Amino acid sequence: MKINSSKYIRSFLNVISLICFVSIVFVNNTNAQLLEAPFENKYYQIKNVPIPADIILEVGGMVFNDKGQLAVTTRRGELWVIDNPESQNPKYTRFAHGLHEPLGLNWKDGSYYLAQRGELTKLTDTDNDGKANKYENIYSWPLDGNYHEYSYGPKFLPDGNMLVSLNLGWIGKGASLSKWRGWIIQISPEGEVTPIATGMRSPAGFGFNAAGDLFYTENQGDWVGSGRMTHVEKGDFVGNPAGLKWSSEPGSPVTLKESDIDDTKNLSLYEYSKQLKGIKPPSVWFPHTLMGISTSDLIVIPEGFGPFEGQLLVGDQGHSKIMRVFQEKVNGVYQGICFPFREGFESGILRLLWGKDKSLYVGMTSRGWSSTGKENYGLQRLEWNGKIPFEMKTVVAQPDGFKIEFTEKVNKKLAESVSSYSITDFTYKYHHIYGSPTIDVEKKNISKAELSEDGKSVRLYVEGMRNGYIYEIKSELIRSISNQSLLHNKGFYTLNEIPSGKMAEMDHTNNSGTENIDIISIKRPTKMPDSWANGPEKTISMETKPGLKFSLDEFSVKAGEKIKLVFNNNDDMLHNLLIVNPGKATEIGNMAVNLGLEGQNKGFIPESTEILFHTNLMQPHSSDAIYFIAPEKPGEYEYVCTFPGHAMSMRGIMKVTK
Ligand SMILES: [Cu+2]
The missing domain is CATH 2.60.40.420 (Cupredoxins -  blue copper proteins)
Known part of the structure; x- marks a missing residue:
């Protein structure tokens, strides 16, 4: 393993003293946050994967190898291989150790691939003794040694190239202290690097949706008003300007410069993106503390995990919960809604992975970062028991409102009463300051609610739809025809594009936030x-x-x-x-x-x-x-x-x- 030893030690000391996860550690210990768990448990059950007492399994990455064993990297630098993780007697074997905080893990053609802090590494057991004996450095990137220089991945592209995401350092603000920090970069199996996009601050989760498009999740911080996910394409700039430091480097597909970015004071990232070309606003915002506080992994829901096939699940480290995301594409732009899905996990969720049995493996760690779940680390599984929860399944934008599809037929009288719903829109400031208040908060008038013929969808007519705003959509009084309440009665829809025709006037002057x-x-x-x-x-x-x-x-x-x-x-x-x-x-x-x-x-x-x-x-x-x-x-x-x-x-x- 090629590691610059002085940097290794310096950085390692920083890790020991680390104070926070991607610099946002908003734990929520309030009981209010766990009120939904007993109801969610009627549909989705959390099961423990036993961990031997002498293993500190601070999960950084997870993958199944081709023998069906669950492999886990830890923040302590170990790689464990677990046989029968679904049983009460899983067997743990240490495959490798001495790694530098690997926060990602993948598997291909008989080898593990993982991002250490400073390099992409390939590990192979060539003599079949169950332990890595070949450590290959595929590519090293420079490290400053700042504690906040987390590295994540890799994810494989269909062509065999890999993607790695690199956190910014933190010096009282996000800073790109060494090359490609704040970027997603592509690395070929031969170690050739292609920078893809920048503007990332703390990209702990990234991956592909059901259509194969790349998304990454972001955590609240400077220039980032709240947690969010963004569709990433080559050449994108997604918000935090620190990584633009390297946009003039050979191979950079990004043309914006750090000096191009103004501290807008009152504009949202969306509004600013309409003024300055090359900025990609998020597809879905996760309003801070209302949905989560530190967004982590994202994963597509397969068939057999409830009525949400093809949607995404997104983890939250600080709230120890999982959120659900439905996205649509309007005018070629992704947008969509997030809902609460399942809370009550035992530690801070960093990684999500599907098992062969269609249960969701949830890898957790909270040392130094804190989380609602009280354990320092953990490994649990989430199972679906086959019962359909009564939920808002999808919400799609309309030229003048939204269409909500429920998982069951709904009570017609309540569904057609506008007072069963409430909709409020708002946005966040795009500025160098950490986080943002909600600004431009406006309660919307719902003029009409129409139930579809099949009794499962409601068309809401909403006055004054505004592009670039986040819509809190509540359906509190809705009941199913069997008189059930919704398991979760609100979601947050990010409206980037109002479909066809009628376009609401944007009012740039009404920025009332403090x-x-x-x-x-x-x-x-x-x-x-x-x-x-x-x-x-x-x-x-x-x-x-x-x-x-x-x-x-x-x-x-x-x-x-x-x-x-x-x-x-x-x-x-x-x-x-x-x-x-x-x-x-x-x-x-x-x-x-x-x-x-x-x-x-x-x-x-x-x-x-x-x-x-x-x-x-x-x-x-x-x-x-x-x-x-x-x-x-x-x-x-x-x-x-x-x-x-x-x-x-x-x-x-x-x-x-x-
Ligand atoms: Cu505090």
């Missing part, structure tokens, strides 16, 4: 009161530390003391800090999650008298200072970050003493 989410509130006193002639009596300096924690677990103040609290968000994700009454952190955290679409605009600060003071919702590497008088009543007050998913771990105690 810039930088500067929360104006008397509970956020950022100016020292004039009466504090001698300044604060005590200054508390708070930062973050890895694992979704504040730097201080507790601090003490005296009742009535004049306090300056400085919160320096030295992390690579968004955080806030709220001081709340004793025992109220969990309740306030849940209220923040329930703000839904409005959450980010409000800085995830709910309205409650239990909140005493709070900071802004802080961008990475920014700080906020607040001035307040400590409560007169002694007690153990709490402070908590209410960014969805953080509240359970990111909290501490403010002891107020006499």
Whole structure:
């Protein structure tokens, strides 16, 4: 194995200290997020694949070899081969070790192929002893050593060439610190490289849809308002400008330069793509915290896994859940809708793979990244029991609305009542800032709902359809003819193209989102009161530390003391800090999650008298200072970050003493 040893060590140390998955680690520990699991379990059951106690199976890649054995690479650099993974007694054999965080695995013609951090490697067992003895370097790419330089793949193209996706590094923003970081590149079996597309930030999942077109999934971050998936074709630029650093290199099919990209302030990526040629907006957005928080693998649903053949399943690392995606092509452009599908997995989902028995293998890891599922790693299977869930099966765009197809016949009276539905559209800003509030939120008027003759589809007539917006489509009051409620009653449709004819006017002036989410509130006193002639009596300096924690677990103040609290968000994700009454952190955290679409605009600060003071919702590497008088009543007050998913771990105690 050819590895530049000094870089290897440097990078390895960074891995040990790594703080986050693709820089977004929004765990959601709220119980609210798991309410659907018992209902989903009536149709899709999660089964454990036993893992021996001495194996730390932090899944990075998974593939079945031609003997039907399940092969798994781990973030610890091992490759395990598992016999009978569907049984209660699977047999694990270590095939290789000493690999550098391989986050992908494939198999072809008797060899494994995997992306280590710095190279594409072929592993072969030439003497048939069950262990790799031939390590071939197919191609090495340079590494800076930054912890965030994850590498994924490979995926095979029909012609035998391979695709690898390369994460950006993170230096307070996404940065392409070495060549082709932020790109998907193609590598031939002989090691010849062809760059394909850039604009990737954290491309943990990529693969092909049923038609064989390439898609990749992206995680929220700088220039990326929310998780999303994008159809990738050669020459595309898909959003994060850091990788454009290399667009002038020989072989680059991308013509845009980094300097071509403006920080648009108020435009969505879609709107900007209409102004600047060469930008590819996503086919489907996964609204942040509403669908998931860190998008991972994508895989086509085969026949025999419910009524969704040909659709896609997409994993979410931080929410330990799987989403379902239906896409259509309008005017040659992909667009479609995402729905919740199955939550409640035991750790953070990174990899999805179909078994021969039509069960879905789910490979998981959350060390340093966190996830709703509490385990550090895991391997589970998802089985379908043959029962058809009552769901919105597909949603297709119409010139003036949508057509929803259900998996069963629906109650006609409810289906034809417009009040059974609600539709709201919105979008995200395209800017250098991490994430985005939802902007231009508009509740739509549904003028008519028509049930089809077969009783399974409803045509909704929606006024004011807007290209480039994300549509939250809820069918809360719909019932099947057997009076069932929908298993999931909402989805998010990304409308890139309104089909034929009628085109709604786009209004570029109505960008009402709050810039930088500067929360104006008397509970956020950022100016020292004039009466504090001698300044604060005590200054508390708070930062973050890895694992979704504040730097201080507790601090003490005296009742009535004049306090300056400085919160320096030295992390690579968004955080806030709220001081709340004793025992109220969990309740306030849940209220923040329930703000839904409005959450980010409000800085995830709910309205409650239990909140005493709070900071802004802080961008990475920014700080906020607040001035307040400590409560007169002694007690153990709490402070908590209410960014969805953080509240359970990111909290501490403010002891107020006499
Ligand atoms: Cu936080």
